[in-house]
Amino acid sequence: MKWLSLAICVVAYLFCTRAVSASIRRLGRSKEVAEVRIKYLEKTSRILLFVAFVIVLCLTLGFGYGQVSLFLSSAFAVIGVALFAQWSILSNITASMVIFFGFPYRVGDEIKVTDADFDLSGTVEEISLFHVLIRTAEGNLITYPNNLILQKPVIKLDRGNTDFPQKVAPRHPE
Structure with missing residues (x-):
């Protein structure tokens, strides 16, 4: 049963990745956005989808919700401390997404x-x-x-x- 759940998760991840990339490409071309900007946004969305996939995968494998949330909160705390001095990096990445859709x-x-x-x-x-x-x-x-x-x-x-x-x-x- 776990193998079937894992296979479904992998197929869903691959489907979502392709669907999101295709949507971003279609929207970017309709707005006549440069190909480089489309690739940046595709890469960022793939990273976010991968993080969501890993979370779902951990829950599917039987890790408890408490264990997964403890690991994620620890990881985000370390990342947060590491990026605190570089907060402008995160704001620039967020702004690039806003610019992609609304500039x-x-x-x-x-x-x-x-x-x-x-x-x-x-x-x-x-x-x-x-x-x-x-x-x-x-x-x-x-x-x-x-x-x-x-x-x-x-x-x-x-x-x-x-x-x-x-x-x-x-x-x-x-």
Whole structure:
């Protein structure tokens, strides 16, 4: 009976992995997202599915819920302490998922990140798991963290225009 349960868990894991990857690929292509970003999100989702698979596998093999939860809480405590100083890593990974699904700008768009201290305008070259690469008009490459780009207003510029967009007079019906 355990072997049948294990086989069902493995088949379900493989099915879920393929279904989630296919869904991410389909959504990414419909939103015209770069292939590299799609692969980042697929990899992250596979890791999360694998962790869930290991938990289900442990429970299926007969480990008690208390034993599994004790192991997981210990593992997460160690990981939490290890990553406490690097909290920005986790926030950047989370922000990359938000950017994947909701960021209105794509690679090749000219944008301006409104920052009072720096001129952050240029063309989006790449959006990766941790940062967005912006190429300035002078040819410099700005590496901007994903979690910060979600916190600042971003303006999509017209081609060749590096200033803020001009206000457009409202249209009145005649």
